Structure formats: C-alpha cells, structure tokens
Amino acid sequence: MRKIIGYLWLYFVSYPIFAQFNSEEIPRGMNEGTLVGVGMSQVKDTYLSPFTYSGWGARIFNERMTLLRNVRFSRQQIINVDISSTRNPAENVNDFGAFVDYSFTYHYRIHAGTNFRLMPGASAHLMGGFIYNTRNGNNPLSAKVDIDLGLSVLMFYTFRINKYPIILRYQGELPLGGVFFSPPYKSSYYEIFNEGNTAQVIDVNSFHNKVALKNYVTIDIPVHNSTLRMGYLNSLYYSNVNYLETRILSNTFMLGWVKKFVLK
Numbered sequence: 001m002r003k004i005i006g007y008l009w010l011y012f013v014s015y016p017i018f019a020q021f022n023s024e025e026i027p028r029g030m031n032e033g034t035l036v037g038v039g040m041s042q043v044k045d046t047y048l049s050p051f052t053y054s055g056w057g058a059r060i061f062n063e064r065m066t067l068l069r070n071v072r073f074s075r076q077q078i079i080n081v082d083i084s085s086t087r088n089p090a091e092n093v094n095d096f097g098a099f100v101d102y103s104f105t106y107h108y109r110i111h112a113g114t115n116f117r118l119m120p121g122a123s124a125h126l127m128g129g130f131i132y133n134t135r136n137g138n139n140p141l142s143a144k145v146d147i148d149l150g151l152s153v154l155m156f157y158t159f160r161i162n163k164y165p166i167i168l169r170y171q172g173e174l175p176l177g178g179v180f181f182s183p184p185y186k187s188s189y190y191e192i193f194n195e196g197n198t199a200q201v202i203d204v205n206s207f208h209n210k211v212a213l214k215n216y217v218t219i220d221i222p223v224h225n226s227t228l229r230m231g232y233l234n235s236l237y238y239s240n241v242n243y244l245e246t247r248i249l250s251n252t253f254m255l256g257w258v259k260k261f262v263l264k
Helices: 002-022 189-193
Strands: 027-045 053-068 073-087 094-108 116-133 141-161 164-181 202-205 210-223 226-241 244-262
Touching (some): 027 094, 027 226, 053 226, 053 244, 073 116, 094 141, 116 164, 202 226
Antiparallel strands (some): 027 053, 027 244, 053 073, 094 116, 116 141, 141 164, 164 210, 210 226
C-alpha cells in the first residue's frame, strides 16, 4: 500500500509541473470569489469523547480561478477557514473547532457543449486545525494536520434569464492519499512533545483509514457590474487510525461576491 501511495504522490506532484510547460502558463483571465457562510456541524473525536457533538459552524471561503493562455488548463487556489461550536447530547459540554485548509488544483477544460463544461483535475491539499473540549483536563485538545494529493472535478452549466447569464457550478474533491498526524491511543500530547514519544504519530492515509469528501455547489448571478455568488458546501471528514475515530460533518450555506479580471 505504501508503494502505491508513493507512486500516486509522484504522479500527481509531477502532473502540475508538466501542465505548466504544456499549457504556456501565462494568465489569460482570472476571477476571485470571497464568501461567508453559516450552517450545521457534527463532530466526533474519540480522543476527546466517545459522543457525537452537534451545533453550528461558520466559514470564510476564498477562491481564485485563473484561466491559462491556451484555454485548456485552469489553475485554482482555495483558502477555507472553518470554525464550529458543538455540544454533547446532554448539552453540558462544548467542543470548539477551528481549521484552515488550502488546496491547489489544475483542471483540464473539456467543452462538452455550448452551455456545459467539464473540467477534471489533480489537486494538492494541506489542512491544519484542532478540536478543543471544555471538560477534559489532561487532554483537552485534538490536533489535525493533513497533506493530501487527490482528484477534483468541476462542472459548469450556463443559461439565461432574459438577457442575463446565470452560471451553475458543481465541484467535487476527493483525496487519494497522503500523510497525516494522529496521536496513538491513550497517548498525551505532553508525552509526544515533551518526552519525545513520537512513534506512530505520522501515518500514511488512503481509503483504508481516511475519507475526506467535499461537494460544492454555487450559482453566479450578475448584479449591475458585479456578480453575486450563492453557494452550498457539504464537507465530510472521516478517519480511523491508532484506534481513534474522527468524524466531522458540516453543511454550510454561503453568500459572497465575485470579481473578474481580464489579464493581458
């Protein structure tokens, strides 16, 4: 399995490099969208508690999409900040979560019709954050750090209401493999960082111990000289390693604006 993950890493790291040379990486156009949103969140981390905590989540989402000169390739960068406040079933203990993730993706543009575009791609993803439990004394915090390579797909459909173009978009992201941080079962962070007990804290991840899936739907509506973007993001994160299970599920509705630039 480790050799397979190694080959996948080599392939997807080299893919953007070759794409740069083949696509004449000179920007042709760019759009940037910034959205904020709120929604529902569920968190379960057995390092902190065996229960599933439920509550609310808030998100800031920034995306830059650059169309490269030959039109076939585009480059996407996403920075996503996610915070949540959840409570246990008895509603007497809180979990607070905070995560920042960054993804860098190259998509290949396929024009499947006049109004429809399909764009498969390869991505690199970095995520870091923590979950804090207000009851635990010795181990109140669970840290998360992931580095992944995976697949991404974009689909656009354009239609018109009167003379105004409306763009409906779907994006899905699925990591194939990488490495992540996870403390061993019943091991404290004091033992890891102060006493140097770092065995098994870094593990290779793939479908056998981790699934992280994002589904992102947006609609762009022109408003005067600007573009209003409304979106929905479904995010599922699951891992089971070192006898510890983590589940993070969020459903967020977002609203923001898009800026479009023509680069010469």
